[in-house]
Each structure stands twice: as structure tokens, then as C-alpha cells.
Amino acid sequence: MRTLIRTLRIPVKLDENTKNILVKTMEEYSKAAQMGFNYGLSNKTFSRIKIHHGIYKDFRKQSPLNSQLVINGKNKGVDVLLSQKKRIMRKKTSKKKKKKNKIMKLPQVKFNSIIPIRYDYRCSTIHLEQRYVSLATISKRVNLTFEIPKYYSKFIDWKFKSFELVYITKHFFIHFVVEKTVSSEFLKLPHSGMFIGIDRGMRHLAVSSQNQFYSGSRLRASKDKYFRLKRSLQKKGTQSAKSKLKDSSGREKRFQKDMNHCITKDIISKIPVNSTIILENLSYIRKTTKRRKKTRSSREFHSWAFYQFHMFLDYKAVEKNIEVVYVDPAYTSQECSSCGYILKSNRDGSNFLCKKCNFSLNADLNASHNIKSRMFDDNYLLQLARRAIRMVGGASVIIPNVVS
Numbered sequence: 001m002r003t004l005i006r007t008l009r010i011p012v013k014l015d016e017n018t019k020n021i022l023v024k025t026m027e028e029y030s031k032a033a034q035m036g037f038n039y040g041l042s043n044k045t046f047s048r049i050k051i052h053h054g055i056y057k058d059f060r061k062q063s064p065l066n067s068q069l070v071i072n073g074k075n076k077g078v079d080v081l082l083s084q085k086k087r088i089m090r091k092k093t094s095k096k097k098k099k100k101n102k103i104m105k106l107p108q109v110k111f112n113s114i115i116p117i118r119y120d121y122r123c124s125t126i127h128l129e130q131r132y133v134s135l136a137t138i139s140k141r142v143n144l145t146f147e148i149p150k151y152y153s154k155f156i157d158w159k160f161k162s163f164e165l166v167y168i169t170k171h172f173f174i175h176f177v178v179e180k181t182v183s184s185e186f187l188k189l190p191h192s193g194m195f196i197g198i199d200r201g202m203r204h205l206a207v208s209s210q211n212q213f214y215s216g217s218r219l220r221a222s223k224d225k226y227f228r229l230k231r232s233l234q235k236k237g238t239q240s241a242k243s244k245l246k247d248s249s250g251r252e253k254r255f256q257k258d259m260n261h262c263i264t265k266d267i268i269s270k271i272p273v274n275s276t277i278i279l280e281n282l283s284y285i286r287k288t289t290k291r292r293k294k295t296r297s298s299r300e301f302h303s304w305a306f307y308q309f310h311m312f313l314d315y316k317a318v319e320k321n322i323e324v325v326y327v328d329p330a331y332t333s334q335e336c337s338s339c340g341y342i343l344k345s346n347r348d349g350s351n352f353l354c355k356k357c358n359f360s361l362n363a364d365l366n367a368s369h370n371i372k373s374r375m376f377d378d379n380y381l382l383q384l385a386r387r388a389i390r391m392v393g394g395a396s397v398i399i400p401n402v403v404s
Contacts (some may be wrong), residue, residue: 001071001258002181002182002318002321002404003179003180003181003182004179004180004181004182004315004318004319005161005177005178005179005315006155006158006177006178006179007175007176007177008152008177008178009153009166009173009174009175010146010147010149010152010173010174010175010176011146011171011172011173012133012142012144012145012146012172012174013145013146013240014142014144014145014172017084018142018144019172020140021116021137021138021139022135022137022142022165022167022172023068023167024063024086024137024138025117025137025138026114026115026116026117026165026167027113027114027137028063028064028065028069028073029065029069029072029073029076029115029117029243030073030111030113030114030115031059031063032059032063032065032069032070032072032073032074032076032077033073033077033080033111033115033334034075034110034111035055035059035074035077036051036055036073036074036075036076036077036078036081036103037077037078037080037081038077039051039054039112040077040078040081041081041106041108046078046081046082046085048074048075048078051074051077051078052071052074053374055074056070056071056074064138064139065138066123067135068120068122068123068136069117069123069136070119072117072118072119072123073117075118076115076118077111080109080111081106084106084107085106086111087186088105088106097270101362114167116164116165116166116167116175117164117165118162118164119135119162119163119164119165120162123135123136124136124163126160126163128160130191131145131146131147131148132144132145132146133146133163133174135165136278144172144189145175146174155178155180156177157179157222158178158179159178159179159180160176160177160178161177161179161375162177163175163176163177164177167378169247169250179334181319182318182319189273189274190274191274191275191276192272192273192274192275193275194271194272194275194276195276195278195372195376196208196209196210196275196276196277196278196372197209197273197278197279197334197368197369197370197371197372197373197374197375197376198267198277198278198279198368198371199280199364199365199367199368199371200280200282200306200309200334201216201364202216202220202366203215203216203217203220203264203350203364204216205219205259205260205309206263206267206309207362207364207365207367207368208267208368209365209369209371209372210270211355211365211366212262213364213365214266218259219255219256219259222252222256223252226248226249226251226252229244229248230248230249233245233248256305256308257305257308260305260309260312261312262310263309264309264312264313264316267313268316268317268319268320269320269324270314272320273320273321273322274320274321274322275320275322275323276322276323276324276325276375277313277317277322277323277324277325278325278326278327278371278372278374279310279313279324279325279326279327279371280326280327280328280329280332280371280373281326281327281328282306282307282310282329283341285306285329302321310324317338325375327371327374327375328374329371331370332367332370332371332374333347333363333366333370334347335370336352336354336356336357336359336366336368337359337361337366337373338354338357338359339354339356339357339359341354341355341356341357343355343356344356347363347366349363349364350362350363350364351363351365
């Protein structure tokens with residue numbers, strides 16, 4: 001059994017007076033989050049209870065927020081503190097020398113004056129049939145009406161989990177989080193026998209081993225357009241230019257997000273249930289790849305949303321019980337998918353020509369075949385097994401017998 005989680009963004013209707021009340025409520029909520037974070041950082045504690053006892057009484061005296069919103073705001077500050085700790089611990093485990101009191105290394109975080117408010121049943125009431133929510137604020141409760149778009153009707157039978165009130169570019173939205181347990185029918189079925197390798201890049205956002213190409217030309221043109229616009233607005237430096245700069249940044253991110261959504265949706269729609277997708281593990285690509293600074297190639301590379309792509313693909317794959325596997329990306333663009341010969345000069349831009357067997361193919365398509373075959377490569381599996389043996393200090397590891 002698997003649990004699917006989705007966030008539904010729904011706009012709300014409200015008058016100007018209610019809007020002002022909610023903005024002020026968000027400002028107070030941000031102060032509670034900041035106070036919770038600061039207390040935990042200065043007192044070297046991640047305990048919600050200790051932080052609560054340390055700030056609650058003093059903050060309640062000076063703030064018009066009700067008790068539950070103060071607690072929720074404090075918890076948001078603690079969540080940020082914990083995420084900082086996890087990030088430090090990940091870096092810590094990668095080093096041989098482990099130092100204590102890493103809490104001292106945590107950076108100070110300054111919250112925005114307006115941040116999303118996390119509501120629960122103690123400070124809000126949802127009336128789905130009447131299409132409105134009742135929310136606690138710095139004064140009395142306010143009612144916000146909303147309409148559920150037709151697209152979200154498929155989530156009507158999902159279980160409601162929580163929601164946040166969000167303020168974006170002078171508009172309020174409710175982010176409903178819903179969940180659903182996936183039926184185990186797919187799990188009883190045998191594997192479809194389909195294994196698909198996908199190569200990701202900037203010229204083509206995705207190329208599958210099934211000869212499916214997803215061009216990145218529109219996205220590259222959009223990024224170039226917004227880059228020139230940003231450079232022009234930054235030179236002006238006026239207040240209106242800064243406002244336009246903020247708006248353009250939002251449009252660029254939304255366009256890229258939409259592209260990744262559409263591509264991953266199309267990929268999943270063409271794959272039967274109980275299949276397997278193989279991707280490259282690009283976690284450290286920004287550190288391992290060297291590019292000349294201040295070039296278009298470097299700019300595109302550092303704004304490449306490959307992580308967003310695989311996040312979208314992962315959660316869409318769960319619905320059809322499609323497994324997503326990640327393999328080592330080393331030499332997938334230089335290796336011949338026909339004979340296995342590896343040479344840097346095999347690839348010339350978008351063309352691949354093997355210097356050994358004269359096999360010719362589109363370079364990205366050739367890489368997708370290599371990514372697919374990497375999952376069944378005995379040598380690759382042996383390398384992983386040897387690496388595992390080193391990690392466990394020579395303890396015995398069962399090496400699978402793979403039949404291609």
C-alpha cells in the first residue's frame with residue numbers, strides 16, 4: 001500500500017478590510033516563527049517543548065495572536081531549525097573528522113515579514129459543502145469563500161490532511177494538502193517487462209529509450225528572454241523596475257514548472273503499470289561539472305531544474321506503481337550503446353559516432369540506451385557491490401547473479 005499526497009492551490013475571495021487583517025496576522029505569525037527559531041539557535045536546542053516554554057508567555061503578552069497560532073508559528077520556526085540541522089548532518093557524515101556542537105555552525109535565518117500560516121482544527125473550521133473556511137486572526141474570525149476548480153474534482157474523495165493560507169503577489173490562496181492510499185491491485189500484477197532509460201539535458205529536457213524527444217528550445221528561449229529583461233531592469237534600479245523584476249522571476253519559474261509537469265505527465269501516460277524508469281543520479285552534477293563562467297551554457301546549466309523534474313516524475317510514477325531507479329551517470333554520453341566502447345570524441349554535439357564500430361545515433365538517444373542498460377550491466381553491479389563491501393568494512397555482501 002502506498003500513500004499519495006497532493007497540494008491543491010485554491011484562490012479565495014475576500015474584501016479589502018479582511019485582506020488587511022490577514023496581512024497583519026501573517027506579520028505576527030512571522031514574528032512567532034522568528035522568535036522560536038532565534039530561541040532554539042541561541043540556546044542550542046531543537047526541542048519544541050523547551051522552545052515553547054522559553055518564548056510562549058512573553059510572546060503572548062506582546063502579540064494579539066491567539067494561543068494556537070502562536071504555537072503553530074513557533075513550530076514553523078523549529079521546523080526551519082531542524083531542516084538546517086539535517087543539512088549540516090548530511091555534510092558532517094561526508095567528512096572523516098566529525099566535530100561536535102554543529103549547532104554553532106547553523107546560520108541565522110531572517111524570516112520574511114509575511115509567511116504562510118499553517119492552520120489546523122484548533123484555529124480554523126472548513127465547510128467544504130458551503131465552500132468557505134473560518135480562520136482565527138489577530139481580531140475576530142474571518143470567513144473566506146472559495147470555488148474548487150473542475151480540475152480538482154478528481155480529488156474530491158481524497159482524505160483532507162491540513163492546509164496553509166498563502167499570500168502571493170497581492171492575492172490569497174489556500175493550499176489544501178490531501179492524501180489517498182493507492183490500491184494494492186497493481187502490486188499483485190507481474191512486472192510489465194518494460195524498462196525505459198531517460199536522458200535529461202538542456203537541449204532536450206528529456207529523451208527516452210523509446211525514441212521520445214522532449215525539446216528544451218522553448219524553455220531556453222524563455223530563459224534568454226528573461227535574462228535580458230532582468231539585466232535591463234537591474235541597470236535601471238528604480239522602484240517600478242524592481243517590481244517588474246519580481247514579477248518576471250515568478251513568470252519564469254512558473255513556465256519552467258509547467259514544462260516539467262507536462263513532460264513528466266506525458267512520459268508516465270505512455271508507460272504501462274508495473275514498469276521501471278531508469279534515470280541518472282545527478283545529485284552532485286553541479287559540483288563535478290566544470291563550465292566557463294559568464295557564458296550562456298553556464299547560465300543555463302546552473303538554472304537547470306533537473307531535481308524538480310525527477311520529483312514530478314517520482315510522484316506521478318507512484319500512481320501506476322512504476323519504479324524509478326537511479327544509476328551512475330559516468331560516461332553515459334561517451335559510451336557506445338552498441339559495442340560499449342568509451343571515448344570522449346565519440347560525441348560531437350548532438351551527434352554520436354563510435355570510433356570503433358562506426359555506430360551512429362543521436363547523442364541523447366544513445367545516452368538513454370546506456371542509462372537503460374546500466375541497470376543490467378554486470379560490471380556496474382559488481383562495482384556497486386565492491387563499494388558496499390568497502391562501506392561495511394569488508395563484511396560479506398551478496399552479489400546478485402543478473403541475467404540480461
